[in-house]
Structure formats: structure tokens, C-alpha cells
Amino acid sequence: MLDKLMRKKTAMSEGLLSDRIANVKKGQIPAHVAIIMDGNGRWAKQRNLPRIAGHHEGMKTVRKITRIANDLGIEVLTLYAFSTENWKRPKLEIDFLMKLPGEFLSTYLPELIEKNVKVEMIGNVEMLPEHTKKAIRKAMEATKDNDGMTLNFAMNYGSRLELVEALKKIATLVDDGSLQVDDIDESIISSYLMTAHLPEPDLLIRTSGEVRLSNFMLWQLAYAELSFTSVLWPDFDEACMIQAMEEFQLRHRRFGSVEGEGTI
Numbered sequence: 001m002l003d004k005l006m007r008k009k010t011a012m013s014e015g016l017l018s019d020r021i022a023n024v025k026k027g028q029i030p031a032h033v034a035i036i037m038d039g040n041g042r043w044a045k046q047r048n049l050p051r052i053a054g055h056h057e058g059m060k061t062v063r064k065i066t067r068i069a070n071d072l073g074i075e076v077l078t079l080y081a082f083s084t085e086n087w088k089r090p091k092l093e094i095d096f097l098m099k100l101p102g103e104f105l106s107t108y109l110p111e112l113i114e115k116n117v118k119v120e121m122i123g124n125v126e127m128l129p130e131h132t133k134k135a136i137r138k139a140m141e142a143t144k145d146n147d148g149m150t151l152n153f154a155m156n157y158g159s160r161l162e163l164v165e166a167l168k169k170i171a172t173l174v175d176d177g178s179l180q181v182d183d184i185d186e187s188i189i190s191s192y193l194m195t196a197h198l199p200e201p202d203l204l205i206r207t208s209g210e211v212r213l214s215n216f217m218l219w220q221l222a223y224a225e226l227s228f229t230s231v232l233w234p235d236f237d238e239a240c241m242i243q244a245m246e247e248f249q250l251r252h253r254r255f256g257s258v259e260g261e262g263t264i
């Protein structure tokens with residue numbers, strides 16, 4: 001009896017979700033969604049599990065959210081998977097995190113290929129262990145001609161380091177005379193970032209109740225809508241993603257201008 005009721009309830013909420021998905025698709029879909037996937041450790045702690053169990057569950061959420069993002073028509077999904085600061089974590093946890101791209105891609109690469117998803121990465125690849133580099137490079141190579149959604153992993157990524165590197169390259173150009181200081185503008189700086197070929201994020205989502213950017217895409221997020229949810233990343237599901245989209249569609253993006261034509 002209880003079982004029957006539960007099935008009915010699930011079917012009803014799934015029905016409702018598909019209606020919400022259909023509705024969201026009628027509105028403006030953000031071209032680029034960036035996500036700070038936070039709360040894996042707390043999810044594990046709540047269940048008396050080791051932190052790595054939370055990261056493993058978080059990997060399953062990556063699959064879920066990649067699927068729905070692709071289905072919604074999002075062009076770029078950037079996921080903050082490992083920051084330049086995360087090297088300060090215990091070695092065991094780092095080793096585990098470094099294995100996740102390999103596990104994820106060895107399981108889901110065929111599906112990503114089939115769905116026309118292009119895998120990319122931002123961050124310093126050189127410092128990653130060989131097996132992590134290999135898994136990411138293989139996925140990038142296998143999907144390089146895909147022209148559907150870009151699934152962009154930020155691995156060993158830090159925004160300040162990215163800006164420092166960009167500024168060094170620009171300074172070299174000034175130094176050798178191929179660029180004038182007066183010609184440096186926003187578009188020049190953007191063009192030396194790792195995201196040069198991508199649109200800027202329209203929406204940033206951070207899970208787990210933390211309300212900060214943690215050195216993530218500081219330049220690129222200048223005009224993004226910000227969405228913070230207390231849901232822990234392993235619990236972030238399709239309904240949470242749809243809720244973020246619904247909220248995004250209610251926002252009025254003005255990019256610093258005023259709405260309407262009148263002046264004071």
C-alpha cells in the first residue's frame with residue numbers, strides 16, 4: 001500500500017518536473033552556466049561516511065546535471081571540480097579527486113559522444129597526475145569535433161592565477177613593442193584568459209549554502225546572475241537545476257544600464 005502510494009507520488013512529481021522543464025524551455029536559457037559544486041564533505045559527514053564518498057556521489061550529480069543542461073539547450077556548462085587551493089587538502093582526498101575524471105569519463109564518454117557534447121578543461125593541466133591528464137585529453141580528443149554543449153571542467157583552476165598569467169603575456173607584448181599600453185582594453189584581457197573562446201557565464205550556481213566565489217572566474221562573472229542554494233552538491237538534482245533556471249528567468253539583467261527609455 002505504502003509502496004503504491006510512493007510510486008504514485010514519484011510519478012506525480014516527475015510529471016510536474018517535466019511540465020516545469022517544458023515551461024523553462026519556452027523562456028530564455030542561459031548560454032553559459034557555471035557551477036561551484038560544494039558540500040560533498042558535509043553530505044558524507046551527515047551519513048558518517050568518509051569525505052571521498054561525498055565526492056563520489058558528487059560525480060553522479062555531475063552526470064545528472066550534464067544531462068539536464070544538455071537537454072535544456074545550455075551551450076556551456078563549466079564545473080569547478082578542483083581549485084588551485086584544493087592542493088592543501090589531505091593527500092588521500094586529492095588522490096581520490098584526481099581519479100574522478102578518469103572514472104567519470106571511462107563510464108560516460110560514450111554517452112557524451114552520442115549526445116554531441118564537447119569536453120573541455122580550464123586550469124593548469126601540467127600539474128595534474130599523468131592518469132588525470134590522460135583521461136581528460138582522451139575525452140577532449142574524442143569530442144573535439146562535437147558542436148553541441150561544451151562540458152568545461154575547471155581542474156586545478158584559480159582565477160587570480162589565470163589573470164596573472166594573462167597579464168604576463170600582455171606585458172611581454174608591450175615589452176617587445178607589438179602592443180601599445182593604450183591599446184589594452186577589456187577585450188584584450190578577455191582574449192588572454194583560458195575562457196577566451198567561450199561566452200561569459202550568464203548564471204553562477206553555488207551549492208551548500210556558502211555565499212562566495214572562492215577564486216572562480218572572477219573576471220568572467222562580472223555580469224552573471226548569482227544563485228546560491230543550501231542544497232549540498234550530491235543532493236542537487238534536476239528539480240534544483242530547474243529551480244535555478246526559473247529564478248534566472250525572473251531576473252532582469254540590465255548590464256549597468258537602466259530599464260525603459262525615460263531619463264530622470
Ligand code: FPP
Binds near residue numbers: 081
Ligand atoms: C567541494 O566540496 C568539492 C570539491 C572540492 C570537489 C568537487 C568535485 C566533484 C563534485 C566531482 C567532480 C567530478 C568529476 C567528473 C571531475 P567540499 O569537499 O569542500 O565539501 P564541504 O565544504 O562540505 O567539505
